[in-house]
Amino acid sequence: MTTVCVTNQKGGCGKTTTAVNLAWSLTRLGKTVLLADLDPQGHASLGLGFDTDLLDRTIRDCLVRPSLPVGEVFLPFSDKLDVVPANISLASLEQELAGEPERELRLRQALVSLGRVYDYVLIDCPPSLGFLTINALVATDEAIIPVETSSFSVHGLERLLETIEMVERNTGRRIQARVLATDFHGNTRYSREFHETLAQRFGEQLFETVIHHSVVAKDAAARGLPVGRAYHHSKVDNDYMALATEILESAPVVEVENLREWEEKLFGPSVRGEEIVFRLQAPGVRRVQVAGRFNDWNPSLGEMRQDPISGVWSVRVRVSPGSYQYRYVIDGEWIEDPANERHEFGETGFRNSVVLVGDK
Ligand SMILES: Nc1ncnc2c1ncn2[C@@H]1O[C@H](COP(=O)(O)OP(=O)(O)O)[C@@H](O)[C@H]1O
Ligand SMILES: [Mg+2]
Missing domain, CATH: 3.40.50.300 (P-loop containing nucleotide triphosphate hydrolases)
Incomplete structure (x- = not known):
């Protein structure tokens, strides 16, 4: 399109x-x-x-x-x-x-x-x-x-x-x-x-x-x-x-990198004050959760809701300022956020996505 x-x-x-x-x-x-x-x-x-x-x-x-x-x-x-x-x-x-x-x-x-x-x-x-x-x-x-x-x-x-x-x-x-x-x-x-x-x-x-x-x-x-x-x-x-x-x-070739940056804007985590809004586009799946330090890595405390119209999964999480590692759990499978370029290695040696709240 x-x-x-x-x-x-x-x-x-x-x-x-x-x-x-x-x-x-x-x-x-x-x-x-x-x-x-x-x-x-x-x-x-x-x-x-x-x-x-x-x-x-x-x-x-x-x-x-x-x-x-x-x-x-x-x-x-x-x-x-x-x-x-x-x-x-x-x-x-x-x-x-x-x-x-x-x-x-x-x-x-x-x-x-x-x-x-x-x-x-x-x-x-x-x-x-x-x-x-x-x-x-x-x-x-x-x-x-x-x-x-x-x-x-x-x-x-x-x-x-x-x-x-x-x-x-x-x-x-x-x-x-x-x-x-x-x-x-x-x-x-x-x-x-x-x-x-x-x-x-x-x-x-x-x-x-x-x-x-x-x-x-x-x-x-x-x-x-x-x-x-x-x-x-x-x-x-x-x-x-x-x-x-x-x-x-003269239809231009879509530049993949720019598209990526754009997706990050629409679907990556966004921070508003002391609240993180996680948004993920994952068509055709049954359940999406988010797990991170903010909920002791317990996915059942991070159930995401799917917008019936756009199909986008989202949840808001209140946190205090700091740096938060997280992963999504899609139908039981733990994945990094495909719309977030920032990663860090966690204590268990796995690479996780990272979101920063406040200017720490
Ligand atoms: N190629 C053209 N030849 C003659 N009149 C035109 C031509 N293109 C537009 N117009 C007329 O000029 C006026 C302004 O055009 P419009 O497309 O509505 O401009 P805009 O949307 O930029 O305001 C309209 O009345 C339109 O019918
Ligand atoms: Mg006009």
Whole structure:
């Protein structure tokens, strides 16, 4: 599963048009796609014909409760394309989640509980660099940055790139960011010169595909259809098919080490004050316990509970500051924590996982 967000804090540069039509083009090349609308304006949902006023559940529910099965939220558009819709109820979420720990990880967590059902998850970002866009960047493997070639506007692009780098540093994951020239007027010198400027600045990071200007883009959206449905083989339809092909042909190889670091963040032990939260992903097992110095290595005092939705096993343990060796006991078998790189040898000569509480 590859996650791609379409982002640029500037409004009107073609994010939603790109998210919707790239999603549709990928399905025509045989891929299954989930399109997540992360904009309170709900333009991607509207662009595929969903009435955003009538929704029982939206992406907001996934962010409030990331273990919620996406199956309870998505709306099918076709046999290969599902949509997690959004509406104005998303606008107040940032304030509501203020002070909540790990609130930038919400979307990532929601997508983890998805499993590997889709080939691609596309995220349509709102026109801002706030909490929602950070959630998208934290969750994403690739970022598409549409830039309108009809207005000379690289304004804000540097800040967006800095934000992407900041997220890369904090998560230890690389985001493949590429710029997409949109609203291209092929017959004007202006558009061509601007495209040339983008090519000089971004080199390989600029898509070869450009999206031409055409009224069919707006018209199809107003009819709640992808361009390829409303105007099959029109110029813009062909452009988005070319974009989908370019993306499939340049699919990056997932860097295993970064994935590991990421898993540590999601599943390793996390310390909050004087409490350790142990989290482990162990599908298909019956019982998981944790044993360590904090419970005299007695697994029956460390029963972990499985979240019925995400399948993640967890338990909270209160301790005083110090260093704690531990192991998981999975169906009776003692193992080190696969999501924790820190180890120490215990008194009995076995290597154990270690978690530090406080700054001792
Ligand atoms: N290639 C294009 N040609 C003509 N109009 C376009 C094109 N792409 C987008 N538009 C129109 O420009 C407006 C802004 O596009 P949109 O995708 O909604 O941008 P964003 O999501 O970045 O705000 C919309 O009315 C859309 O229909
Ligand atoms: Mg939009």
